Amino acid sequence: MIRPISTRTAAAALLVATVTATACSQRSDDTIVVGLGADVTTFEPGMISSRDNANIARHIFGSLFSLTDDGQHVPDLAHTLVISEDGTGYVYTLREGLTCHDGEPLTAEDVAYTFNRTEDPANRFTGNAPGFVFTSIGFQGAEALDDLRVQINIARRNPIAFGLITEIYVHCKDSYEAMSLDEAASNPIGSGPYRLASWTRGLEVVLEKVRDPGNFQRIVWRIIPEASTRTAELLAGNVDIITNVVPEQIETINGSGRAEVQIVPGTRRMYVGFNLSEESRQMPGGDAIQDPRVRRALQYAVDVPTICRQLLSFECERATGPVNPPNDHPGLTPYPYDPPTAERLLDEAGWTRESGGTRFAIRLQAGRGRYVNDVNVILAIVQYLEDVGLDVDLELMEWSSVYTPLLRERSMGPLFFLGTGGGLWSPIYDMTDLADVDSGTNYTHWDDNRWFSRWPELVETETPEEARPIIDEMLQVFYDDGPWLHLYFQPDFYGVSNRIDWVARHDERVHLFDAGLK
């Protein structure tokens, strides 16, 4: 007969180990821990593109200037900027005595190197900087004028170039020339307040403070993909800030007495796009939405405030266009939820209900797992559209390799669900997606001349006051006959421990320089 004593002994030993190990895992006051949902893949400045990855990188690399979330300019590595008469030469003057993390002095030559290296096609970088910033500003090159002055040349006057240039991560020439691209991807030598102390893929990134600003000696970014696990870690006190709190868990966190959820109105514009292309016309419902009356009818069919309140735990005002408030058109009222009006407009447009109650079938495509509660939001929209007589064929797709290629080729179905990043610092920035009928970000193939013919005028304006009337006229057209079924500006949810004093920004950026203990 075997007695189960051995298992009992083992259990006891385990318990002892538990107690001792828990005792030594206490956190100190000079460390702040952040729980992120998405993994970090690289610290190569030219390769960084995802938001979480960029948030960490922002602490490692300085930039010439930075922007607050409402568009205020804040000097960083540079203290002054002079823009040439024709708007194509940006001359920045650096602060004195700057160094990179390996001790190398940081001069104008290094800044010029940063820009040119990031742009260099031989490096095949595909991050946000070469892929978006440089193409948007028409980057022509950078050169050092002297030790402290660097000039960035762009193709043409551009009202948003200043903001875009703040997204470039400055690094030093000698240290990066000494490393292979492989080495640089995991050993960033930055110019920001923190340096990379350790990185365990899939687990955590640890940063150590090297200079001001910053109240914490160490920042630990932990990768916690599962939302419930992130919340549990926050409630257990092992993590100070978590991103992307699931709306369903807000009440639990707020009721715990240990942490609070900060809900910040974000700038990401969520909408259902109408794809008006010839290709989409061949798909179910593609011809119906060509008629602006049908598009307008569908605006009345969806109850956006209820979606916000119920699925996002957030009171929202429905969007009226692509521009974030307060830069939006002040005279426009959001479309109300009014199914009878929707039905009447659809009848008038000739799409009456058939015997089965259906007006027409239409395909709706969406990626999954990208936005807050996206699957539920999409399902709710489908229900609303079906309520007014549409027969919606929903295709939910894997985001990165199935939906994204469709977006890039602008070949989604007649309806598609999307959220695109916006900003508060310029209405034009938010409108740039549709700067040109054939632009890669005009996913809808909308070609209304009342919108697109105004762009040359708009970019030539020199002051916001001058631009405003043009913008408002364009936004009116977008509201009336535009290619978006307007939804909301996606709120962001941060769970913040009660021991931490930190206010979340509106632009999805997590900056911890001002964070402190209460």
Place this chain on the structure above:
Amino acid sequence: MGSYILRRLLQSVVVIIGVTLVTFLALHAGGDPTYLFVSERASFEEIEATRRALGFDRPLHEQYLSYVGDLVRGDFGQSLSYRQPAMDIVLEALPATMELALFSMLIAIVVAIPLGVLSAIHRGTAWDGSITTFAMFGQSIPNFWMGIMMILFFGLYLRWFPISGHVPFITPLLDGDIGTAFANLPRTILHLILPGIAIGTYSLARNTRLIRSSLLEVLEQDYVRTARSKGLSERRVLVHHALRNAWLPVVTIIGLEFGFLLGGVVVVETVFSYPGIGRLLFAAINQRDIPLVQAGVTLLAGVFILLNLVVDLVYVRLDPRMKLAEAGG
């Protein structure tokens, strides 16, 4: 013996080539990885240029042949999303997963033996009833659900175990840093307990039932009856005769068990934010990071094949009835 091993190794090479081919074709059949490597707003020309630069515009067989050519030289290529040698990244994640898989295997086997034995020798009693019931439940709970419930109960409510994360043991050990490795060990184990149980419970339950029924079967055999009739104590009969033979079906499944446990790893690593190979490969498949998937799958297949080879050899030793000549196949 030598030729048997050689033959098995040759078969393994065939299997591994098959594994890479299947992975390669599957990943190329749907989705275009190019889009991972251009920014959100890249122009059409940029996308084309990137596709050419990455070689995705070449015919499939050409891509596969050049891939296999590199493979033979031990080059698994660069991970597309990490821009690092794919094998390095996979090898970095392997130790954590091995710790988890071995720990859950330990639970699944070491705990199953006393439970199965108890249940068999007390057949029909309350012991048997509760162990069998436990085993039945253990086989019907999805591992992710059990994981989240354990996090909430043992991690958050009772605070007995850490909620998520990992403390390395094998990695410092391989680096020769034995001091750190053993200093880490208690915390390593502590971090393994909840995910280990989440992965191991299904197998534990299955093994318990397996051991119970195979022991019951052995206890009916003639030689056990003979031993009993010779007046040997029940304990002696059990340890020297019955258990020895009841072992066989357990050894049989150990090799396959490992593959099965690795299956649980993808889900459980996600729940416990455990930095292992399962999560890495799941993300890589979603992103069509072909070199990384290839390196990971090949490595896992290699480990699996090696383990099965070892198990087969052990089996041959344990079971005198099984001759090597018959063990080929």
Place this chain on the structure above:
Amino acid sequence: MSDRPVGAITVTGLEDATASSETSLRRAVRIMVAARWPIVAVLFLVATAIAAAFGPVLAPFDPNRQNLVLRLADPMASGPDGSVFWLGSDALGRDVLSRLLYGARVSLLVGFAAIAVGGTMGILAGLLSGYFGGWVDDLIMRLGDIQLAFPFILLAILFLVVLGSGVWNLILVLGVGQWVTYARIVRADTLSLREKEFVEAARALGDTTPSIIFRTILPNILAPLTVIASFNVASVILSEAALSFLGLGVPPSVPTWGSMLAESRDTLVANKWWLAVFPGVAIMLTVLSFNILGDWLRDFLDPRLRERT
């Protein structure tokens, strides 16, 4: 690669099981009655099958009808227009009871269909492999090795990511995931039957090869496979749940128990227990029933354990 017997099932008493169907049937019932639990299991499965068949009649609501204002309602809470959410409502205000009833359909369909796919493939492969031997055997067994060398879930993920998710793709992938187990057992049995006298006799009488394989050998190896099949239903249901968790299960408009459980993960911490408990219990009882049934089948087919039960 290896000829170790696979899994828990050792095949014994083949001839015995098929010797006389009359006495077998009586013995089956006797074992079942003696053990009691198999009866409960069968009753439960019959009830589930009825729920699956008559779900649309029994369900109080359209399982996909949302009601955002009444989302996450407690069990027994009142629904729209004087109705009741007997088992509560989910994150979109859909009725949990209705989804559970409809879910029985899809979950059982996926379970049985996957096993039909895997079983058919495996039996065919095993028969060919065992009967012909040689390169056919080598090829089939190597294919099996390749598949087993992949952890199953990775293979499933790989193919679902590529094919896209959907009920039929899911069935295909889960089915293909099973074939090797069946093939190996069938192969081993076929190998031993091939040399048996009655097979030799059929051959001597001039029966064609297909006839020998399907008429003479196949009927003699089917019985033990039912044991494996009943255990497999359980693992297929669990795999479906795991794939739903990873976002690769059925489309969100199709309720299954696994996907309902996967959807409940975010609300567990918020104490919305009904979203997890009801589909969880449904899965558990079904899996339990199939396991009990499998045990009973094995006891029934294995003469050496016969006397004890």
